[in-house]
Amino acid sequence: MFARVLAPLAVASSFFTCVVPTVSATPTSPFDLFSRTPAAGIDVKSLAPYLSATAKIYLPDTKEFATYTTRWSNLQAPTPSIVIAPGTEKDVQKIVKFANDRNIPFLTYNGHHGTLTTLGKMDYGIEIYLPQLNSISIAKDGKSATIGGGANVKNLTDTPWDAGKQTVTGCCECVSYLGPALGGGHGWFQGHYGLITDQFLSMNIVLANGDFRTIDSKSDLWWGMQGAGHNFGVVTSVTTKVYDIEHYDWAIETIVFSGDKIEQVYEAANKYILQGGKQSADIHDWTYWQNDARYDTEGPVIIIYIVQEGVTTVDAKYTAPFHDIGPLAATPQSGTYKDLAKWTGIALESPPCQDFGFNNPRFPIYIKSYNVTAQRKAWDLYSSAVAEADNPYYNSIFMFEDYASGAVRDRSSDASAFGFRDAHTLAAPLIIYNSTGQAQDEAVKELGTQLREIIREGTGSSELHTYVNYAYGDEGPGAWYGHEDWRQKKLKALKRKYDPKGKFSFYAPIA
Template identity: 25%
Template sequence: MNIEKLKAAVKGAVIPVFDPSFKASTEALLWNGRKQSAQPQLIVKASCIPDVIATVRFAAEAGLRVSPRGGGHNFSGIAQQDGIVLDLGALNRIWIDRSARIAEVGPAATNADLASALEAQGLAFPVGHCASVPMSGYLLGGGFGWNSGSWGYGFSNVESIDVVLADGVLRRVSETEHAEIFWAARGAGPEFFGVVVGYRLRLKPLPRAITTVVRVYPLTAVKGVVAWMKAAMDVVPNFVEFTAAMQSAPGSDGSAKVLLAIATVFADDPAEASAIHGRIAALAPEGAFDVQPEMPTPIGVLYEIIGQFFPVGHRYAVDSAWSADGAEDYVAGLAEGIAAAPSAQSFALATVLSPSRPTPPDAAFSMFGPVWGCVYTIWEKPEDDAENLAWLRRTTDGVASSVLGHYVGEADLERPERRNACHAPAALEKLRAMQKRYDPQGIFLRAVPAATPAKGAQAA
């Protein structure tokens, strides 16, 4: 392996395993404090698209796998394999054509950066719910983001994608150019057989009255709250996002649990937003501990609120699912798990989507439903890994009968069956066939990495 040849070919940094900065660079690859056991042989910090092309061609010659990394904000460590980690962090360009309502963005442009740049132009996009997640993993996984009930999933608003495949050739793919690759890049997640280096996005007008009302209920009221959420979503516009958050009561040590019913309206007029909140309130069940008044929540504020639930440096595991029939039982199962969570920081979400939400186009993103739920397991000490992972899997296995499939962006990908269930069977079969055709050497084959076990802990 001629590393000097690669160094001469790229403008960015090439960090081999014997480099003094290698250990620190590897530690910084993943946002999750729970690191993975797989160790790369090289880290390439691309400074431009030609660096990406050179790295892919080098990997093909050397027989190494390539793990593209946008921001390392994944829970399973799928961006850290045992070959070359291709760090795309410098490819974070955002260019906006306001009149055409088009943006061109790099893979490392984050949700927060894009939302802020668009807000300044009076525009919007269904960016993801977590501010620091970049477009790379978010849109490759499909993009279940803000106001998806009205705007559609993120991938539904992608006009074209620039990709570098295993042959080291840069292609722009769309519905009319390399349509099959375009199909795959919209939702394949870790099954994708290339590196995305740019997106061209269709934008939306920015709603001028984004407001939120929060009602706090005892966790035991979960079935009644979910029934109310479903009834409310039947009578309000599809630009309402309604989520139940099941968590420890604020200020408690985890012994007290509550359910927050969070209704966010993406309206264009304050009076309209207030009227919609009134319709939701008219159906609300009795027994709320607290009702917070309607408050303005532009996307930047929503990010500030959500960011409080994801402390940097903590250890994370996650699983998510789509549900349909029996949604009350599904969410009640999540609530039952939260009541027994070993960590007070762990929480679960359940979002009821509008029945009039847009139908997504045909793409690799092929698993979805009217109710989405997610369990976030958060803890601090390595010695607690096994207990928290076991709890997560007991909780999610306990609701399996109500599950249609999983969302690849927040699925427990350390379990192979989860990864397979992130796509409809026919879509997964098509993706696997395309992998063999476009990446016969398996350069982009992403094995499911194992987390580094805590000292003395048993595998969950």
């Protein structure tokens, strides 16, 4: 038992007990759902004997606790009191039951890139840290794989690929596999197969009451788990479809423009990439607006990545229209699927996978095509807000992620809780800054919201459609999951049935 609890010998007198600060016994907001006992304690000693030999418990003031509670974004981050790393799936069930018996909040971590401000409502409790559950087992028939709840994108990129298989995953290597999937989940293969969640065949899940279940499409909960899954349980493993590799060759061309080319770049993207929704399943483009000292320009530059599967050079029918605009630079590269994260700056060693202690809120919006007038208006505001090396927002990025999406739309819009299958592009300003306090946080919120509103106005829709995994936190359930009355009623009914006490209400809560 002692071997699985990591804490300095100096705290031996309180080896199994972590006492949290005195807190109010009354909920203080709609998300503050747990009544509190003043000076409540988390008595780890009573839990430890029931966990597996590989489970680990980390107390405050240890290096491991500090490492495993660190967030990628510090804006309204959760503040757990203790970290428990389950060694088996059943450990998760025991932790949840332990927490429920003592009315202690809990929150599951795997990776740390969720930035919703609703997470900050967790101001004490148990962090369930999943990365030990990172197994990947490909079935003998080669058509499915069982993935542990602690696997990350790098795991799911390399292991199946090395076995001649591929499946839909997120793109950033350090992000968890299941976190994005429970909110739908975008990836390079979605044009062929659909969203990450569309691949799922079954899952093991610990429900709010501590029950451990295996569910599939026969369960009424299955619909809700595919798009709003953070609200219903801890997924400890999932069985998902995998596919034979079709093409080993991949290519990218990185093209850089000055800001005066905004209209021409996005007119070309609409015409030659998006093609009115007829985009080929093998072609993708991302654009980033960001400062880059390598280029002698006033303010940020536009960087477009054009990615193609099954070739060693991106087809000129996609790149030539952008060359004709007059870029500052154009750089072709070739390799395999495993090179994509490095090429696009989201590999394990890339800056987005490092913890610099910044606040990193995003303000996502789905769009069907680029309104070039709105793009110009947003560019003018964004570039004026982030330009100059001494600007506190200098390292910010405005992202436009356009994946092939035909197979996403092939599935009916009512087939899952993911509500935005008709979208083609995911846009999001990401404001990166070292916060000086609440006043600056509010100013950033105003800037990000204003940028997003410009893009929304350009869509002609009064509704805001967001990607829940990028969300700021104040958009609300309609924007996160879809505005239809029937959809919201169905989600709320599932919430009442499976989580009536709101145990899973720190991440984009349904109600």
